Amino acid sequence: MRPISNRVLQFLTAFTVALAAPTVGWTGAIDAGIFYQFGFTDAGVATTGCQPEDPAGLFCIPSSGTPTQFADAPAWTFIAPAGGSTLLVVDAFSSGDQFEVLDFGSPLGSTSLPIGGTDCGDDPVSCLADTAMSQAVFALAAGAHSITIVPLLSPDGLGSGYFKVDAVAEVSTSGTLALTLLGLAVIYQMRRRVSRT
Numbered sequence: 001m002r003p004i005s006n007r008v009l010q011f012l013t014a015f016t017v018a019l020a021a022p023t024v025g026w027t028g029a030i031d032a033g034i035f036y037q038f039g040f041t042d043a044g045v046a047t048t049g050c051q052p053e054d055p056a057g058l059f060c061i062p063s064s065g066t067p068t069q070f071a072d073a074p075a076w077t078f079i080a081p082a083g084g085s086t087l088l089v090v091d092a093f094s095s096g097d098q099f100e101v102l103d104f105g106s107p108l109g110s111t112s113l114p115i116g117g118t119d120c121g122d123d124p125v126s127c128l129a130d131t132a133m134s135q136a137v138f139a140l141a142a143g144a145h146s147i148t149i150v151p152l153l154s155p156d157g158l159g160s161g162y163f164k165v166d167a168v169a170e171v172s173t174s175g176t177l178a179l180t181l182l183g184l185a186v187i188y189q190m191r192r193r194v195s196r197t
Helices: 006-020 124-129 173-196
Strands: 035-040 068-070 076-080 085-091 098-103 106-110 135-140 143-153 159-167
Touching (some): 035 143, 076 159, 085 098, 085 124, 085 143, 098 135, 124 159, 143 159
Parallel strands (some): 035 068
Antiparallel strands (some): 035 159, 076 143, 098 106
16 A cells, blocks of 8 residues: 555645534624624613614713724624524623513523623623623624523613624534545554554
């Protein structure tokens, strides 16, 4: 049996890398990896986007730190890739608010109970670091999603928060098989070279 040439080995390596690349096919009005800001008023009244992206939405004060975008009118839709996605929701500015998160009208759950009396400001990353702020991460399956958010608690009757959707990278089974085959080919090649010496 002839040993595997360097060219064949290079081809196998390139082929394996291409197959094993994470699948993050993403479609929808919401882009992955971006903090979107939403507004809200009283408990039980659905959140809105922020003006001008949502003409019927509330006026929002943008983040002075982490780059964010104003959300358009809900429902916020996207199609999660094969590996699924995560949805992060966090309150901003004054603590005390809490949210119920829904997907196609079905509850996913609620954010954590807030601890009143603190203010994390307008940056979503600072708000995430503040344990007094209501927040949660929800795991979403692959496929279509339509997200709405409703305040459960809103002591000031007016506020703002952020959500962010991230794709979960997944290595395909064909990529795993290709990596295994490449590994076996390399081991075979190395053993043949050792046995010749």
